[in-house]
Structures are given as C-alpha cells and as structure tokens.
Amino acid sequence: MKSRKKNKKIRILKKITILLILMLLILTFIIVIFIKKQYSKENTQYKSEIYVEEKNDKIISITSNISKVYLAVNGTKKLEVTLETEGNPDTNLNWESSDDSIVSVDNEGIVYAHNVGNANIKVYKDNAEYNFEIIVTDLITVPTLNNDKPELPCRRYTKEEADLLDEILFSRVEEAGYGTRGGVVAAIRFLLLEFPYTIRYFNENGRLSGNGIGGEGRYYERGLYLHESKFETLKGKSTLSGPAIWGCTLYDSFIDKWRPNGFTCSGFVTWALLNGGLDIGDVGAGDYAYLTNELSDMGPHIELTYDFMRNGQYKVGDFVGRDGHAALIIGISDTTIYTAEALPIKTKVWIYERYSGIVEDENLTYLINMDDIYPNGEGIYTNMW
Numbered sequence: 001m002k003s004r005k006k007n008k009k010i011r012i013l014k015k016i017t018i019l020l021i022l023m024l025l026i027l028t029f030i031i032v033i034f035i036k037k038q039y040s041k042e043n044t045q046y047k048s049e050i051y052v053e054e055k056n057d058k059i060i061s062i063t064s065n066i067s068k069v070y071l072a073v074n075g076t077k078k079l080e081v082t083l084e085t086e087g088n089p090d091t092n093l094n095w096e097s098s099d100d101s102i103v104s105v106d107n108e109g110i111v112y113a114h115n116v117g118n119a120n121i122k123v124y125k126d127n128a129e130y131n132f133e134i135i136v137t138d139l140i141t142v143p144t145l146n147n148d149k150p151e152l153p154c155r156r157y158t159k160e161e162a163d164l165l166d167e168i169l170f171s172r173v174e175e176a177g178y179g180t181r182g183g184v185v186a187a188i189r190f191l192l193l194e195f196p197y198t199i200r201y202f203n204e205n206g207r208l209s210g211n212g213i214g215g216e217g218r219y220y221e222r223g224l225y226l227h228e229s230k231f232e233t234l235k236g237k238s239t240l241s242g243p244a245i246w247g248c249t250l251y252d253s254f255i256d257k258w259r260p261n262g263f264t265c266s267g268f269v270t271w272a273l274l275n276g277g278l279d280i281g282d283v284g285a286g287d288y289a290y291l292t293n294e295l296s297d298m299g300p301h302i303e304l305t306y307d308f309m310r311n312g313q314y315k316v317g318d319f320v321g322r323d324g325h326a327a328l329i330i331g332i333s334d335t336t337i338y339t340a341e342a343l344p345i346k347t348k349v350w351i352y353e354r355y356s357g358i359v360e361d362e363n364l365t366y367l368i369n370m371d372d373i374y375p376n377g378e379g380i381y382t383n384m385w
C-alpha cells in the first residue's frame with residue numbers, strides 16, 4: 001500500500017517537472033521571439049532613417065536679386081538664381097515661359113526676347129520655384145555702339161513712356177549695385193547704348209544758386225529728362241531760360257543761340273554719377289586751386305602716359321579729364337579704351353587706341369582712380385558690354 005502511494009507521488013512530481021520544463025521552454029521561446037522582433041524593429045527604423053535622409057537631398061528655395069527684367073526686342077539675358085539646398089540634390093533646374101511668342105528660355109536660364117509684351121519665366125525644382133516678370137519693349141535697343149543715332153526730338157515720349165524708361169534705367173543700376181562702380185557704369189551705358197537717341201551738347205547756362213538744382217546743360221534730379229513732369233520739384237524756381245526737357249529748344253547764352261537742351265561735359269558725368277548712386281553735387285569740370293568741390297577734386301590725378309596706359313591700374317568707371325573737361329571710362333578691350341563724353345555737338349562713346357591714342361588726345365590728360373570713391377564698392381560690371 002505504501003509502495004503504491006510512493007509511486008503515485010513520483011508520477012505526480014514527474015508530471016510537475018515536465019510541466020515546469022515545458023513552461024520554461026515556452027517562456028524562453030517567447031523571450032527569443034520578443035528580442036528578435038525588437039532587433040528587427042530597430043534595424044528597420046535605422047534603415048528607414050537612412051532612406052529618408054537620402055530622400056532629403058533637395059532644393060529648399062530658389063531666389064534672385066531681381067524679379068523684374070526689361071529687354072529690348074531680340075535682346076537676351078541669363079537669369080541668375082541662388083539655391084538653398086539640403087544634402088546633395090540635383091541642381092539641374094527646370095525653366096518655363098508663360099508665353100513663348102514673347103520670350104523663350106533655355107535650360108540654362110537664358111531668356112530670348114521675341115516680341116513686345118509681358119511674360120513670366122518660372123524656374124523650379126522639387127517644391128521650390130521662383131518667378132521673373134519679363135517686360136519686352138521697343139523703347140530701348142539691344143546694347144549697341146552706335147554714334148550715328150538720331151537726335152532726340154522735343155516731346156518724343158508720353159509720361160507713361162518716360163516713366164517706363166526711368167524704371168528701366170533704375171533697374172539696370174539696382175542690378176549692378178546702387179552706389180557702386182558697376183551702378184555708375186550701368187547708368188551711363190544705358191543712356192549711350194540702349195537709349196535709341198543721342199542727347200545734344202548744351203553749354204552751361206548757370207545754376208540756381210543756393211538750392212542745389214542745376215541749370216541748363218546739367219541735371220535736376222535722377223532719371224531721364226523726357227517729360228515736363230520731371231520738373232514738378234522746381235515749382236516756384238526758374239533757371240536762366242528753362243527748365244526744358246532734353247531735345248526741346250532753349251537759349252544758349254554761351255553762344256547766343258537757341259538750341260536743343262542737353263548736356264555739358266560735367267553735366268553728363270555728374271548725371272551718371274548721381275544716377276549710379278554717387279551724388280557729389282552739381283559741380284563743374286574746372287581745376288581751380290581755390291575751389292575744392294569740382295570733379296577734379298575727387299582724388300589724386302594720375303597722368304595719362306604711355307607707361308601708365310600699358311602698365312597701370314585703371315578700370316571702367318574711372319574718371320578721366322583735363323582742366324575744363326570731364327569723362328568716364330565705360331569700356332576696355334585688349335586694344336581699345338571707350339569713354340563717355342559730351343563734346344560739341346553731342347554725347348557719345350569716344351574710341352581711343354588703348355596704349356597711345358588716349359595719351360595723344362589733348363582732351364584727356366589725367367585719370368582719377370575711383371576705388372575708394374564709390375560709396376558701396378565695386379558692384380557688378382564687365383569690361384565690355
């Protein structure tokens with residue numbers, strides 16, 4: 001009887017032991033599965049993070065320092081943009097014109113103007129885009145050296161046209177840098193190379209003493225003098241026989257004749273400096289020791305010699321002149337110097353052999369380096385247009 005009870009207990013213990021072993025095995029299995037799942041989850045998350053990071057190679061934004069572009073019919077321009085990126089994205093941008101009959105654009109961002117009108121150029125990539133407004137007008141020409149342009153007629157432009165031409169001039173200066181060498185070069189190149197008429201030479205009839213406003217042959221304020229509205233700020237004042245817009249007749253007291261209003265030499269240079277962002281005042285081209293506010297007083301004089309022209313440092317935007325005459329360099333090639341000058345009978349681009357021609361011309365005897373004179377530095381410019 002006792003033996004039976006003992007055997008029964010042994011069987012029960014065996015069953016319990018087997019059950020505990022099974023439970024332990026099941027628990028171990030569960031733990032192993034849990035660990036594997038956690039590892040797999042972490043590994044998947046790690047791979048996912050790497051994948052997302054690869055997908056973050058993108059262009060975040062596209063910007064430019066200009067939004068509005070003015071072009072002549074048949075003009076071209078490369079549109080420059082700045083990219084803000086994340087990672088290492090593909091920077092080949094997409095370019096698109098809203099009206100290919102007015103302007104088209106290639107995959108390098110070069111715009112081609114075909115007909116008068118307005119259109120938009122969109123540049124985009126990923127979720128970033130930028131839009132340029134393009135205005136194509138026949139009020140300007142493609143920049144061209146043409147000293148045989150017709151003279152500006154009196155009252156050639158409406159107020160709306162005159163205002164638009166001012167906008168174009170100001171946009172050229174802003175893009176190059178207001179108050180910079182580039183801004184001044186842009187202003188005078190616009191008038192000589194893009195404006196379709198030449199401005200007559202007009203002797204100085206005198207200035208309005210004490211109020212800072214120039215007389216005939218000089219400037220009154222920024223912009224082009226193409227409409228009488230330009231003189232609204234002169235209410236209650238008068239010049240010797242004006243004011244008058246360019247091309248309209250005034251009495252020239254220097255030669256005792258009536259002739260179209262325009263520029264004297266120093267008026268031409270001070271107009272360019274003012275519109276480019278350097279207002280030195282309404283000053284002349286003389287070189288008198290007792291005066292300290294003339295164009296000749298902007299800086300030290302460097303004599304124009306053969307050696308200086310071959311080995312010296314000079315740039316477009318530098319001042320050149322002599323006692324009684326003022327000009328600006330607006331182009332330099334390997335063999336040629338181009339200057340902007342107002343001499344009888346008109347304003348135009350004068351062309352000199354670079355190393356000897358300018359030295360031998362009696363109208364120009366010295367140069368003023370303008371590096372430290374332009375208030376906002378060099379800006380953007382090229383040696384040739």
